[in-house]
Amino acid sequence: MKAVHDLWPRGVISRRAGAPAAEVEVRRPATYEEVASLLRSGTRMIPFGGLSGVVGAVAPDAGQVALDLGGFDRILAIDEVELTVHVQAGVRGLDLEQALNARGLTLGHHPSSLPVATVGGLISTRSSGQESTRHGSIEDMVLGLTVALPDGTLARPRPGPRSAVGPALHQLLVGAEGGLGVVLDAVLRVHRQPEAVEGRGWLFADVEAGLAAVREIVQSGVRPLVLRLYDPEDTQFQGIAEPGCLLVAATAGEPEVARAEAAVVARAAAAARDLGPEPWERWRRHRYDLSAERMLDMLEPPGAYLDTIEIAAGWRILPEVYREVKSALTAGSSLALCHFSHAYPQGCCAYFTFAGSSTDEEQALAAYDRCWAETMRICLARGATISHHHGVGQARAAWARQELDGWWPVWEKVRAALDPGGVMNPKAVGGR
Ligand SMILES: Cc1cc2nc3c(=O)[nH]c(=O)nc-3n(C[C@H](O)[C@H](O)[C@H](O)COP(=O)(O)OP(=O)(O)OC[C@H]3O[C@@H](n4cnc5c(N)ncnc54)[C@H](O)[C@@H]3O)c2cc1C
Numbered sequence: 001m002k003a004v005h006d007l008w009p010r011g012v013i014s015r016r017a018g019a020p021a022a023e024v025e026v027r028r029p030a031t032y033e034e035v036a037s038l039l040r041s042g043t044r045m046i047p048f049g050g051l052s053g054v055v056g057a058v059a060p061d062a063g064q065v066a067l068d069l070g071g072f073d074r075i076l077a078i079d080e081v082e083l084t085v086h087v088q089a090g091v092r093g094l095d096l097e098q099a100l101n102a103r104g105l106t107l108g109h110h111p112s113s114l115p116v117a118t119v120g121g122l123i124s125t126r127s128s129g130q131e132s133t134r135h136g137s138i139e140d141m142v143l144g145l146t147v148a149l150p151d152g153t154l155a156r157p158r159p160g161p162r163s164a165v166g167p168a169l170h171q172l173l174v175g176a177e178g179g180l181g182v183v184l185d186a187v188l189r190v191h192r193q194p195e196a197v198e199g200r201g202w203l204f205a206d207v208e209a210g211l212a213a214v215r216e217i218v219q220s221g222v223r224p225l226v227l228r229l230y231d232p233e234d235t236q237f238q239g240i241a242e243p244g245c246l247l248v249a250a251t252a253g254e255p256e257v258a259r260a261e262a263a264v265v266a267r268a269a270a271a272a273r274d275l276g277p278e279p280w281e282r283w284r285r286h287r288y289d290l291s292a293e294r295m296l297d298m299l300e301p302p303g304a305y306l307d308t309i310e311i312a313a314g315w316r317i318l319p320e321v322y323r324e325v326k327s328a329l330t331a332g333s334s335l336a337l338c339h340f341s342h343a344y345p346q347g348c349c350a351y352f353t354f355a356g357s358s359t360d361e362e363q364a365l366a367a368y369d370r371c372w373a374e375t376m377r378i379c380l381a382r383g384a385t386i387s388h389h390h391g392v393g394q395a396r397a398a399w400a401r402q403e404l405d406g407w408w409p410v411w412e413k414v415r416a417a418l419d420p421g422g423v424m425n426p427k428a429v430g431g432r
Contacts, residue, residue: 001025004066007292008056008395009307012299017361024060028068032184036152039423046425047178049118052292053125055393057177057427069120075099088185089120105190108135112290120183126175128389132342134223144187145170150419157187177391179428180418198262199250201279202272207231208319210245215315216268218343222261225252227343234337248283305368306355309375313384314347321384322350328374329354332367342388349388392429400430
């Protein structure tokens, strides 16, 4: 028996304040049939991979079973002709990426948690990585899944690069947070590693000017490998002393394509100060520095609070949503940063970091909760999504229903139909 939980900062703070997590039985199946028979036993199963989730979706209560998928740790096949990989759910993202790199390939999925997160977790949280502007997010990579459904039946990947035989039902599991079944393996789309990468940094006068350039770049049809705009406070945090907003951009591909796309980026950034390649090189060196250990260290002192909230909005409302959320977080904490990445022709993700401390734990939790509630309220009022890539779990359970609106009963019915006995994770996507 042991306590099993993810890295939801509120959970970390609560445990620090004296509310320990429940001790539960942990099962680590070695075969798919074992998973199926565990599900048929009717006991509530909370699947987990790297436990790097940040929304409290892995938090089994007493009497429930934590299902460790770490035993499914094999890369089954890399197909260099069709550019696919067939990989089991427990494989860590970085191990997969390194195996692909050894063959000149890449998944193109680089969340900051890549060293820890597993394929099953990345799929189940609907994750998005640092190269999403070029390669898309996890839903764009998943061609097929092997899933153990709550009644113990196995559903296997469908054939072909695309299929019109009904809806892509496997996509229901992408973002289901362990609420609809257990992901056992996946067929994922991969890419050739780019021959050339051209990266540099620019300093914009303000967020509005930077966002206008990001929009121009993605709407021009260029798909940069990396495109990140930092607000003034986050720019200082990145080590740039001058006032302004840092844009880090890199284009990639065949050398002539990377160069041509870099020229389009430079044209969009004409009003900004060219900082040369150094900001890109520095970003690349530190791309995985935001580690779980660092986060836990920062949450160790009594009264400390810290979290990140990633939302997304269309271009028309994004600057306004940014300003309102930033001002709410600045009022509620001592550190409030924002960067924009995951840009689309239609809009962009805004990723906020806030931190503060209080003299007592109760006040720390209250201040933390206010930051969350204000951010969620602003997003729902303005028409932004309350999560771009971390998911719902417990962190957003109180607001998911409002965003899903008419889709909420659909989600509830899908869940009831697939899992009438309530075998799967009850804390997934808004709770059950
Ligand atoms: C420092 C840090 C940086 C991060 N950066 C990013 C980022 O850049 N982008 C991003 O998207 N996220 C990021 N995250 C969040 C987190 O890493 C992702 O959500 C990741 O996808 C979780 O993977 P995991 O294997 O750790 O899953 P876990 O935390 O173990 O589980 C997450 C959810 O998936 C379910 N689950 C896990 N495995 C399975 C399975 N095989 N079948 C069914 N359900 C399953 C669990 O029940 C739970 O609901 C970051 C987290 C940290 C701590």
